[in-house]
Amino acid sequence: MKYSYFPGCAMKGAGKAYDFSIKYVTKKIGMELLEIDDWNCCGATAAHSTSADLALGLNARTLALAEAQYPDLEIAVPCAACYSALRSALFSARSSKEKLAKIQDLIEMPYEGKNEVISFLETFSRPDAMKAITENVVKPLGGLKVACYYGCLTSRPAKIAGPDDVENPMQMDDIVALTGAISVDWAFKTECCGGAHHVSYQKGAVPLVDRILRNAQANGAEAIATACPLCCLNLDMRQGELNKKNGTDYNIPIYYFTELLAMSMGATPKEVGVEKHFFPALSLMEKYLVKGGSAV
């Protein structure tokens, strides 16, 4: 289990708990991550909204660096937006010889489109990883009811994201189940959180988070697990605001799915940044870690 690693910009900032927990879990299960030297931003929605070539160029540079530095490794990507952008560039490179030549010319680097780009839902779903996770769970989160939230870009567009099921993906549910938590059945698994519109078009974006939380609550979820720093931030940051503004009583802490893994493997909340969330996420964890038979 060895991958080249593209952390993405958010992992150094708002997505720190994702970064910490990925590092904790991968170390525990013996998965090696080698960070691509001098990677650049994927450009996110801004780049592909502006110009297809801009998104292509920015991502192809990173892919070419990975190919040169770690020719035999797949590239593992935690953020759903980076994952989608990098995979789109990879698919373009593989679509035709002409397209590949155009990309090489654009980035002025050798690049052949060799290395696969995968998400952490994929790395942790592989049989050897699942086995290693199971062996390392020492503080099971027995009975914690979790709504697994995939958002858009880990499942759509289907030909780029390659989900196991475009409307009802199960990878995260299966991973989270290894911690002893119970994944609830709910309808908003792959609904959009609003993404970058939470900055640039708030009045339209905030109701999306409201609907997601409402559906999670209606289906008995005590927590939501996410696999994207922006999804996590949006659900997390808006929850308290919505309660204050609309008088809702949402009480659904938002975690990265890797935080749940790390906690069940014996990490202290501080080690993986559980206390960093906007909506208080620490006490629910403590409650379940005690319930599971072991105090924090």
Place this chain on the structure above:
Amino acid sequence: MEISLNTPAATLAEIGTIVDKAHVELHKCYQCGKCTAGCPMADSMDITPREVIRHLQLGLLAEVLRCEAVWVCASCHTCSARCPNEVDVAHLMEVLRQEAKKRNITPVPDVDKFARIFISNIRSFGKSHEVVLCASYNVWSGHLFQDVMTFPHLVMNKLVFFKPHVVKDKTAVRRIMDKALKGADKA
């Protein structure tokens, strides 16, 4: 609003180029509305995704290029995933956004401003810097105090960094960006 369906040949050709770029065949859309039913942003749009396609089928390009819908679209791709006849509505929305921008039509200015700031951020650092990004957006958009209440939490929990992480080879990133944006709207 009075509309004329007497579309000039030049406009029809323009529509053809745009839909080709998006790999969309307009005649494939039979207006079932599934795209709009699943669209999380449809509530906030002036015309729905289905209507965007209908306008193009009727040759009404100018109306589509100045509508808010293509900017309100959050690029979640639900429309494309659920279309029963393989019309890639999300890709079409994206190409329309690029085409509108090329003609300097930005009916939802904040969305465009945010994209421009995001891109200039990458040009400066090669990576995205959240503090610079949100601060410049608030200043430029005039929403000075948007989300400032979240800032103490971000600082206290060390979720923001003030010294930007910068790529080593900034020149390479800039050269790629310049080449890519040649012809397109420079950010």
